[in-house]
Amino acid sequence: MNASAKRLVFLLLPVLATGCARTAVEPAMSRPDFVRGEPRVTVHRDHDDLLSAGLGLAGLAGTPVPFADPAHPTAPELRRRAIQASWKGIADLGPLGGYGQAYGAVPAVPGREYQAFAWVPGARQPHRVLLQVPDGFDQAKRCLVVTASSGSRGIYGAIALAGAWGLPRGCAVAYTDKGAGSGFFDYADDSGVALDGRRARRGEAELEFTPPPLSAGAGVAVKHLHSGDNPEADWGRHVLQAARFGLAMLDRAYPEQAPFTPQNTHIIATGLSNGGGAVLQAAGLDDAHLLAGVVALEPNVQLAGQGRPFYDYATEAAIWLPCALTDASFDATPFARAPMTRGWPQRCASLHAQGLLTAATPAAQAAQAYEHLRAAGWTDNAMQVAATTTAFDLWRAITAGYASAYLRRDAAHMPCGFRYAGMKADGQPGVADTATRAAWWSDSAGIPPGNGIGLLGGTDASTDPTLAGERCLRALWDGDGADSRALRAGIDATAARLPRTDLPLWVVHGADDGLLPTAFTSEPYVAWLRAEGRRPLYWKVPHAQHFDAFLPLPGFGERHLPLLPYGYAALDRLWAHLYEGAPWPTQSSTPKGQPRGARSLTPAMLGLGAN
Structure with missing residues (x-):
């Protein structure tokens, strides 16, 4: 890409x-x-x-329009x-695309x-x-x-x-x-975003999001997810x-x-x-x-x-789509064979090893995963377009955050071991540089990863490292423990009423x-x-x-x-x-x-x- x-x-x-x-x-x-x-x-x-x-x-x-002083944009x-x-x-x-000519x-x-x-x-x-x-x-x-x-x-x-x-x-x-x-709060310098979009430290101005104090190592807090x-x-x-x-x-x-x-x-x-x-x-x-x-x-x-x-079918998609999309019927689907999808056949093997798929061959496993999603209500058109969402790892990124919101968790206690942290120029977790942090409010779409913030945790050392976190998030929906009941209650509270x-x-x-x-x-x-x-x-x-x-x-x-x-x-x-x-x-x-x-x-x- x-x-x-x-x-x-x-x-x-x-x-x-x-x-x-x-x-x-x-x-x-x-x-x-x-x-x-x-x-x-x-x-x-x-x-x-x-x-x-x-x-x-x-x-x-x-x-993107440049800032005159990237560390201190106006x-x-x-x-x-x-x-x-x-x-x-x-x-x-x-x-x-036709914007400004065909419409708009x-x-x-x-x-x-x-x-x-x-x-x-x-x-x-x-x-x-x-x-x-x-x-x-x-x-x-x-x-x-x-x-x-x-x-x-x-x-x-x-x-x-x-x-x-x-x-x-x-x-x-x-x-x-x-x-x-995107008024992210960074515990590294105890700063958030003021009404005019500029960053300020706790107590210096009224902030868009002021979470409870935590240590400087608590990472980055997101209002939607950690309020x-x-x-x-x-x-x-x-x-x-x-x-x-x-x-x-x-x-x-x-x-x-x-x-x-x-x-x-x-x-x-x-x-x-x-x-x-x-x-x-x-x-x-x-x-x-x-x-x-x-x-x-x-x-x-x-x-x-x-x-x-959404949480129900998104956690389902995160687990099953990587395998289902290896089916030959998706060979011509945009991004279904992109470089970041090379690990998808391993998902079939992982689901087979964990007893979720019974078929013996990769092709049969992909077909079985596909039929699993079809039975759950997914159409072929939805799965084809979802190849892009899956390739970009959006299912995991969104559901890890939404689980925290539904459970009302703070940045240090997200479910399934997830957390957000600033990323250094070399791609390793650390403290975000001043210029990157200053542009979060203007540039970010609201849920990390991206813009110098990483989604960490929820992985293991296996050949399919994200599956553990995805199954943990799914278990919150399927389970009957206190956290599962609290998560479902949080989702129930979002239901629309009759106009x-x-x-x-x-x-x-x-x-x-x-x-x-x-x-x-x-x-x-x-x-x-x-x-x-x-x-x-x-x-x-x-x-x-x-x-x-x-x-x-x-x-x-x-x-x-x-x-x-x-x-x-x-x-x-x-x-x-x-x-x-x-x-x-x-x-x-x-x-x-x-x-x-x-x-x-x-x-x-x-x-x-x-x-």
Whole structure:
């Protein structure tokens, strides 16, 4: 795998260089009771803007914007890099991907940002909230888009979806990192991240994440995983708080137009992946009828007693997919025969040695593992695309962290012997250098490894070293001990609730999603809503998979379509319903697009002309 591909992977496992951002002075007004202290207000105009930090589409797609002093980047520089990393981690900005030509655009959108730390009642740690108010805010069609970051990304982690759709339209956009983000705390120097993205030591400033004191050798703590809050259980509350924060900050931005309320300002919720799950959680908790409509893309949504929780099928995938993917039927699958997969035949041998496979030959063992996954609900398309997730070792990276979150463990007591530590330039564990640490907030996708942080532990000295940790993580799901019961209770707390009957709701999911397969997520959720008398719209988009940003990788763009344009289209339909009087459809046929092959993506390939 070449260097650019490796960097793309780390972004997915995961600022203004000229210092143009200016702190605004505005009249002090009441603030929401869940915000402590005054919000930080900055102005972004001229060679700076809300949507791309002045980079434009070409700059977003380019190499990371350098810091003038890598050891001490400024807050505007960090913001610019964070916006760039968030765009590149979500959207296909490659030369053949069609962004800006076949769909989407990145116009300059000047405006203001309001940012604060918000607290869910009972939480140990805050979540970030941010409102972007464009200068062109449409006061005649008051619109507030509320969103949550995908994956475990930082506050700008949904800008390519919610910002790109809402800001040019004149909507304000409210974001939350939903208790995740890249405000890593490094015990080596007892430092975390302040509100402006710069690093500060414990006691020097209010930090995004301040874990209990531990020794300098405790490594790196991650808010999503080590806050003690199980943030996933509160994702919906984070979204609703972000919406309320957005209304309050609009009162500040336009005092002559205040108050902004759900009765005079339509609030549209949208999110992707974990962000999609967050807005569906919010829909089920919205007793105050804040939300006017919801569009969820490839949501990580879990139900009580239905479907399969992510932790269940992800720990299963980590163990079984390396063997199943050695089956000859996957020989032409992208990344299924990449250099990092050479150990996969050993997984078949290990599972046979441990009595999990009975077949005697490698080919028969691979076929048996494949049939095991098929019986568990995995489709061929999901397994094919999951070859990339498996090759990049994402299953283990994600589930090791999520187990810690569900069990509310700190950095020194992660389950199954896992831990995070800074990595030295030679690839060995140690103390991260100052420049690497300074860029964590802007560059990281939220869950290590990557960006100079390593995932350690959970291995043994065998010829299949990761299997021991993966089986330990799986045993937490299957077992009946105290830890297993606590983990399942943590997962149960994340289940979505039923939204109100009249809420317009649209789920858009790629048929080829190999990370959050539709069979385990969107399909049982939509079926549940319909059984309960709701009328959600559902697009299961052919040829779309989970990571639009993977499409520039060899073999991906030729086979798969991006999902973002279908999310934009669903949001367009919701806008037409809310603002133009278009009837909300009772059903909508899924567009039938075609992969681009070796050509550049064109609008006709998306099949959206009649939708």
